[in-house]
Amino acid sequence: xxxxxxxxxxxxxxxxxxxxxxxxxxxxxxxxxxxxxxxxxxxxxxxxxxxxxxxxxxxxxxxxxxxxxxxxxxxxxxxxxxxxxxxxxxxxxxxxxxxxxxxxxxxxxxxx
Amino acid sequence: xxxxxxxxxxxxxxxxxxxxxxxxxxxxxxxxxxxxxxxxxxxxxxxxxxxxxxxxxxxxxxxxxxxxxxxxxxxxxxxxxxxxxxxxxxxxxxxxxxxxxxxxxxxxxxxxxxxx
Numbered sequence: 001x002x003x004x005x006x007x008x009x010x011x012x013x014x015x016x017x018x019x020x021x022x023x024x025x026x027x028x029x030x031x032x033x034x035x036x037x038x039x040x041x042x043x044x045x046x047x048x049x050x051x052x053x054x055x056x057x058x059x060x061x062x063x064x065x066x067x068x069x070x071x072x073x074x075x076x077x078x079x080x081x082x083x084x085x086x087x088x089x090x091x092x093x094x095x096x097x098x099x100x101x102x103x104x105x106x107x108x109x110x111x112x
Numbered sequence: 113x114x115x116x117x118x119x120x121x122x123x124x125x126x127x128x129x130x131x132x133x134x135x136x137x138x139x140x141x142x143x144x145x146x147x148x149x150x151x152x153x154x155x156x157x158x159x160x161x162x163x164x165x166x167x168x169x170x171x172x173x174x175x176x177x178x179x180x181x182x183x184x185x186x187x188x189x190x191x192x193x194x195x196x197x198x199x200x201x202x203x204x205x206x207x208x209x210x211x212x213x214x215x216x217x218x219x220x221x222x223x224x225x226x227x228x
Contacts, residue, residue: 022173034216041224042221042222043202043204043220043221044155044217046218055215058151091214099170100145100157100204102156103154104154
């Protein structure tokens, strides 16, 4: 079973920030939070990951609550090309060959 | 640097036929994975490999076999295809950093398989 809970769908206006929430209340101390997205049935694309500190890269920001039971992926200026299914995944960080377990994700629709 | 390449991209099989899907990565990654994705669903792990010559079962391994004879290749076989195996198949690879931390996984573009 997936260890995360995400809303099934969200809308966002083009140019606005998209904030995608994720609950992972059973996360353990050595598990990271990963975000991937899948655009129109292409292969999933890595976005960002973090352990407990907030992270930012050229694609997005990841905000993890202090108790690590939830997180938010922020796309600062959403474009139409950001329309995709976004997956939040918890994954052990140092286990060799540790695989990703995908849940249903959030379908983000960016509208003009 | 092509990343992860899957062959073929599309295939239609008749029930009972066999086929092999090929995944090739040129990033020298230790770990490789095969997933399937049914319409409207998330990806489910079929089999994975932590190194050349080793394989292990994932969440939905029945009806599939795999081999990792070379580090760069991971093959997924269907011995006797069934309509329930109609799906999109994704391959992925990753590695461990020198710190022991897992890296992100890199995915191929998928193989669309239809079994009639």
